[in-house]
Amino acid sequence: MASTSELKIGQKLNEGKTKQIFELLEPPGRVLVQSKDQITAGNAVRKDQMEGKAAIANKTTSCLFKLLQESGIKTAFVKQHSDTAFIAAHCEMIPIEWVCRRVATGSFLKRNPGVKEGYRFSPLKMEMFFKDDANNDPQWSEEQLLEAKFCLAGVTIGQCEVDIMNRSTVAIFEILERAWATQNCTLVDMKIEFGVNVKTQEVVLADVIDNDSWRLWPAGDRSQQKDKQVYRDLKEVTPEAMQMVKRNFEWVSERVKLLLESQASGRVVVLMGSTSDLAHCEKIKKACSSYGISCILRVTSAHKGPDETLRIKAEYEGDGVPTVFVAVAGRSNGLGPVMSGNTAYPVINCPPLTPDWGAQDVWSSLRMPSGLGCSTILSPESAAQFAAQIFGLTNHLVWCKLRASMLNTWVSLKLADQKLQACSI
Template identity: 40%
Template structure:
């Protein structure tokens, strides 16, 4: 959508990767929610912003390209997200629903690697979990986002935009995080890419009637997941290719290489998730979607469909 500069208001907040501004909703966005305008920076760093802080030209654009294609897909699936639309006049900016963030990061893992190994030395790298493991990390850069238990989180009694983060809400957050991962994993699996893990965040929207909605928010891009083509770590195409360098080792040649990898993943993401979204665009909210791992699963899915009542078997799309 074309955004008029006059709609962009005062700066609300600024972090290491983005700026958030007030935004005037002129009624053309199909929502009554309060909106914000988010601009992503070209900054890249490693280790909680402590190592190799550099400018990578085009990174903000690549982030928005990647993340917006995923959030558009999730909106089409029917998942509640904060994403509204990209700004056609600024390639590194987008409009989102204004939400207050739950101060945690959820890391959902299928494959044991990275920091998980340090916390669980008895589990070998590459171990595949039958059911994805969901970790809760409190957002605290100074202490490297420490791992929290469900009980610790519930005891904080966080109130986010009027919503008490109790056992019920935490359970919903964990289930949504796992669902997000499993959907992303299936899409990537269609081209033999293994989604090793992904980091997701959630916020809370409170409308004018004081209804509170939990939404998938922030960004999902090449900095928030691990992605291994053909399940091979040596072929990884995520930010880990930047994290491996020690302080001072990064030069312009490495920055160019990282940018090219990020751009290739962005192009692939837009094509892959754009195709899936196109398939979903004709569906109604009453549609039922059956996700399959491959074409060989379709006979089993067909048997499942036959067991459903007739009124629910009118619209099925297989993936």
């Protein structure tokens, strides 16, 4: 990777316990986030150098932000620049740590006596803490955050922004939780921060997510914890103890690469009764592509060539790749029922509607003989989404895209409402 000397670096904008932020002169609106070989606990009450930590933290953050971005989460991350630094959009940081908990442990137990360690939160437990080292980052309520009226990059943090950060924190946690489950690791809790992009004025996930940011228990077993809690729990900081902490951090940084890899393959095979339906089928293929799902288009007629239809079906059953068939046939739809009656794979009817007989034709897809389980979805994009939901049961990358899409739909509605309310005043 390129060295930092090749960048046009401006002034230092900020320095924390584990990183430095530098302005980038070209292109404007970006910063360099440089990690440090320092590990701290208890607001730096305990502080030590850990050789190689900067590279480990940067590698971890870069992989995690790439996973989130590919899922569809808006972040400040742009790209990894070097072993110890990455480039990000310049954000004015909102001084709140958002903490999301799946399992009760740590400080939550101290603040909530009577709750046993291991209590599982469903839905997730949300908390927020004001970043104030002098006062040990006090817990804040939503009302305190609203009353603070933070104004950052021209945006006043109000109810809309708070709601977006709240929803986003839950979605980000669930995406990372689902990803870590592929490695048989329980994401116990996590803290993240948001900033306002100075160019777009959007609230986005910013700062870093590394092994300082969470509790991670392999096989759900606290005794195997791989996060910074191991460092916090040290009775005495010795070279041997620090080597153990470093090995845990390295273990995590190696595993996060695996979170970007699909654990299961899958494809959608669209069968159309005629090439006159090609435009309809192309919409299905395009939507499948947005979920990272392979989509193959074929032409066959269950009425005019049933033997060929069944031969094509057998072609995709024979290689062991999980498949969802989508039958695109107007008028009398025999394609979907014939496929459904002859395969154990899922079949989705997605008939193209015509202005003359569309309403009547759709009944041939809805009224199935007994023993057939194919569904009918009229929108090509929705048919692809349903196929993605099927694959998402076993493919975490597809599931993560679906989860991020849910969040983005909710955020777009929230922002549209906010804009309308502003126009109405």
